[in-house]
Amino acid sequence: MTTASELRDAALEEFASAGYLGTSIQAIAARASVSKASVLYHYSSKETLLDAALSPAIDAIAALLPRTVQLSGTDADRHDFLVGFVDLLMQHRLAAQIFITQSGALVDVPVVARAQQIIQQIAAARPQQTVDDQVRFAVALGGAAYLLAQAGAYGVEAAPDDVQLRDSLIRILDELLAPVTAS
Amino acid sequence: MTTASELRDAALEEFASAGYLGTSIQAIAARASVSKASVLYHYSSKETLLDAALSPAIDAIAALLPRTVQLSGTDADRHDFLVGFVDLLMQHRLAAQIFITQSGALVDVPVVARAQQIIQQIAAARPQQTVDDQVRFAVALGGAAYLLAQAGAYGVEAAPDDVQLRDSLIRILDELLAPVTAS
DNA sequence: ACGGTAACTGACCGATCGGTCAAGTTCTGA
DNA sequence: TCAGAACTTGACCGATCGGTCAGTTACCGT
Numbered sequence: 441m442t443t444a445s446e447l448r449d450a451a452l453e454e455f456a457s458a459g460y461l462g463t464s465i466q467a468i469a470a471r472a473s474v475s476k477a478s479v480l481y482h483y484s485s486k487e488t489l490l491d492a493a494l495s496p497a498i499d500a501i502a503a504l505l506p507r508t509v510q511l512s513g514t515d516a517d518r519h520d521f522l523v524g525f526v527d528l529l530m531q532h533r534l535a536a537q538i539f540i541t542q543s544g545a546l547v548d549v550p551v552v553a554r555a556q557q558i559i560q561q562i563a564a565a566r567p568q569q570t571v572d573d574q575v576r577f578a579v580a581l582g583g584a585a586y587l588l589a590q591a592g593a594y595g596v597e598a599a600p601d602d603v604q605l606r607d608s609l610i611r612i613l614d615e616l617l618a619p620v621t622a623s
Numbered sequence: 624m625t626t627a628s629e630l631r632d633a634a635l636e637e638f639a640s641a642g643y644l645g646t647s648i649q650a651i652a653a654r655a656s657v658s659k660a661s662v663l664y665h666y667s668s669k670e671t672l673l674d675a676a677l678s679p680a681i682d683a684i685a686a687l688l689p690r691t692v693q694l695s696g697t698d699a700d701r702h703d704f705l706v707g708f709v710d711l712l713m714q715h716r717l718a719a720q721i722f723i724t725q726s727g728a729l730v731d732v733p734v735v736a737r738a739q740q741i742i743q744q745i746a747a748a749r750p751q752q753t754v755d756d757q758v759r760f761a762v763a764l765g766g767a768a769y770l771l772a773q774a775g776a777y778g779v780e781a782a783p784d785d786v787q788l789r790d791s792l793i794r795i796l797d798e799l800l801a802p803v804t805a806s
Numbered sequence: 807a808c809g810g811t812a813a814c815t816g817a818c819c820g821a822t823c824g825g826t827c828a829a830g831t832t833c834t835g836a
Numbered sequence: 837t838c839a840g841a842a843c844t845t846g847a848c849c850g851a852t853c854g855g856t857c858a859g860t861t862a863c864c865g866t
C-alpha cells in the first residue's frame with residue numbers, strides 16, 4: 441500500500457527475475473512508477489532494499505530453526521517440520537528463489553550471510569549419519585526448494601495456494617527422509 | 624595449456640563463484656595473468672567467453688537427450704539414464720552450477736537459452752503421469768543438480784571422482800523414481 | 807492560515823563496465 | 837634473414853551504475 445512496501449515488492453520481483461546485480465535501482469523505480477531518487481529516499485541503498493525484501497523470509501526460516509530437533513524425533517515430528525519447511529518455501533517463493541540462485545554470489549551481503557548461516561544450522565541439526573542419509577537430506581530439501589523456486593521457469597505454475605502440489609511435496613519428502621529401517 | 628583454454632577455465636570458475644554479471648573481464652584477465660585487452664583478443668566479447676565455458680557441458684547434456692526414452696523403459700534402462708545424468712553433473716560441476724543459479728537471469732543469452740530448451744525436452748520426455756510422479760521427477764533431478772552444484776557452499780566437497788557420493792546419489796534417485804507399483 | 811516535516815524529483819558526480827584501437831612484441835615458416 | 841601472422845598491451849571511449857544534493861511539492865497538526 442505505502443510507497444515503501446510497493447518498492448519492497450517491486451524489488452523482490454525484480455531481484456528474483458533479473459538477479460540482484462542485474463537489477464538497477466532505476467528498474468525498480470520504474471516498476472513502482474517513482475523516480476530513482478525516490479527509491480533512495482525510502483531505502484538508503486540498494487543493499488538496504490535487498491535486506492528489506494529478504495528479511496521476512498529469513499525471519500520465517502529462523503523461526504523454523506528450533507523445530508529442527510524434530511528431525512531426530514518420531515515420524516510425526518519429522519512430518520511437522522517438513523510441513524513448516526514446505527509452507528515456508530511456498531509463502532516466500534520469490535525470496536527463496538533469490539536465495540537459492542544468488543546466495544553464492546552475494547555472500548558479502550550481511551542479510552544473505554545470515555540466511556546462509558541459518559541454513560547451515562538446519563543442515564547441521566541432522567544427526568550424523570551415513571552418506572546415504574546426508575544425500576537423502578540434501579536432495580529432499582534442495583530438490584523441494586529448487587522445484588518451487590524455479591517452477592515458473594519451466595511452465596509449471598506454483599501458486600502459493602496449490603494444495604495438491606503442497607501435499608504431494610510433503611508426502612514425497614516424508615518418504616525420502618523416513619528411516620530405511622522402517623521400510 | 625593455451626592462453627585461450629586458460630581463459631576459458633578462469634571464466635568458468637569466476638562465472639560460477641561470482642556470477643556472470645558479477646564477473647568483470649578484468650577479473651578473468653587477472654586470474655589468467657593477462658591484460659583485459661588480451662582476453663578480448665581471444666574471445667570477441669564476454670558473452671562469447673560464456674559460450675565457450677558452457678558449450679562442453681551443453682554438448683554433453685544434448686548427447687544425453689536421446690537416452691531419455693529410457694525413462695519409460697525397464698528399471699535397468701532408467702538406471703542407465705540416471706548414471707549418465709549424475710556423471711554429467713559431476714564432470715561439468717561448474718557449468719551446472721552456472722546454469723542452475725543463473726539460467727533465469729541469462730535467458731537472453733543464446734547459449735543459456737539452448738541449454739534451457741534441452742532441459743525442457745528432458746522434462747517433457749517423462750510420460751504424462753500424476754502430480755506425485757512429476758514432483759518425484761523434479762525433486763530427484765533438481766535435488767541432485769542443486770546438491771552437486773552448491774555442495775561447496777556448505778563445506779561439503781564434491782570431488783569429481785567421489786565414487787561414494789556418486790553411488791549414493793544414483794541409488795537414491797533410482798529409489799525415488801521407481802514406479803510405486805514396484806514397492 | 808501557516809510552519810514544519812515528510813515525500814519526491816532532476817541534475818549531477820565519480821567509478822566501473824564492456825569494448826575499440828593503434829602500436830609494440832613475439833613467434834614462425836620459407 | 838625477414839616478412840607476415842599471431843599475440844599482447846596501455847590508453848581511451850561511451851554508457852550505465854549506485855549514490856548525493858539542493859530545491860520543490862504535498863501533507864498535517866495547531
